[in-house]
Amino acid sequence: MKKANRLRFFYLIPVLAVTGCSINNPPYTSMSLVRMESPELSAKPLSVQLHTGYAEERQFTLTADAEQQVNYGCSIYSSSNPDSITSNRCKKRDAIYRAGLAVAPGLELGYTRHANHRVSAKYQFAGQHRETASTGNWSQALVVGYQWQQEDFDGAVNFWTDFPDRNQRATRSEWQQKTTGYDIGYVVGYRINPSLLIYGGPYIYKGDLKGEQMLTVQQNSENSQLNFDLNSAGRQTGANIALQFNFGQYFLLQSELVYSQLRWEDARKNATQLNLMFGVQF
Numbered sequence: 001m002k003k004a005n006r007l008r009f010f011y012l013i014p015v016l017a018v019t020g021c022s023i024n025n026p027p028y029t030s031m032s033l034v035r036m037e038s039p040e041l042s043a044k045p046l047s048v049q050l051h052t053g054y055a056e057e058r059q060f061t062l063t064a065d066a067e068q069q070v071n072y073g074c075s076i077y078s079s080s081n082p083d084s085i086t087s088n089r090c091k092k093r094d095a096i097y098r099a100g101l102a103v104a105p106g107l108e109l110g111y112t113r114h115a116n117h118r119v120s121a122k123y124q125f126a127g128q129h130r131e132t133a134s135t136g137n138w139s140q141a142l143v144v145g146y147q148w149q150q151e152d153f154d155g156a157v158n159f160w161t162d163f164p165d166r167n168q169r170a171t172r173s174e175w176q177q178k179t180t181g182y183d184i185g186y187v188v189g190y191r192i193n194p195s196l197l198i199y200g201g202p203y204i205y206k207g208d209l210k211g212e213q214m215l216t217v218q219q220n221s222e223n224s225q226l227n228f229d230l231n232s233a234g235r236q237t238g239a240n241i242a243l244q245f246n247f248g249q250y251f252l253l254q255s256e257l258v259y260s261q262l263r264w265e266d267a268r269k270n271a272t273q274l275n276l277m278f279g280v281q282f
Helices: none
Strands: 002-004 028-032 048-064 070-072 091-104 107-113 117-126 138-160 169-193 196-219 222-229 232-247 251-264 267-281
Touching (some): 028 196, 048 251
Antiparallel strands (some): 107 117, 169 196, 251 267
């Protein structure tokens, strides 16, 4: 049994197997580019906000390429062109669910489900609160969050490995990973009129992944197992600008443009994304 000390020493290049089809479902982790953290909070404890929307999540595969770098993008390789990866999971679209509860004037606790689970605390330290905000109001807030996700796979695969021997064919893969991290952001907003708020600001996210992969490989009709350490780290730095439209007292629509620099180990990607979210507040 062999063990790779670090992820960067392990890379797989899927090729057409003897069956004519290369199948690989390598480990991956996801990042969310959803912010939409309005700086105008409620002054009334137990006030509630509920939101839903739809946005993309970005993925990094944890099996590295021939340059020994983590790949940005897809988690499934193309069987018809094994030297390139498909795009069906590079930008996976997923629903957004968010709930916020005011626990004190200007202090809100929240939960968001998108690419991961996220709990957050947001504190408004300047400007009028949501119920009394008028045209020309400048508001400011700080938000901190804790995020986590778990992914796993256990099933049959079919590809040739480049480590440690090209003559070994992987027949089964079992992996699991847990990614945890925290984010912090600053938000400033300006109320253009009673129904329209513009806001945005910078944020940073840092994450750590703990996991392992076990591959069953076959050579000369004999099976053996390879174990690989997937432990790795990443970060995301970016900023957003958003518009919040209020429709009466209870309904609102938010739209934001996010720019972010994504990094996981040595893989880097600049991403821009437009998000939409509809909500109710009471």
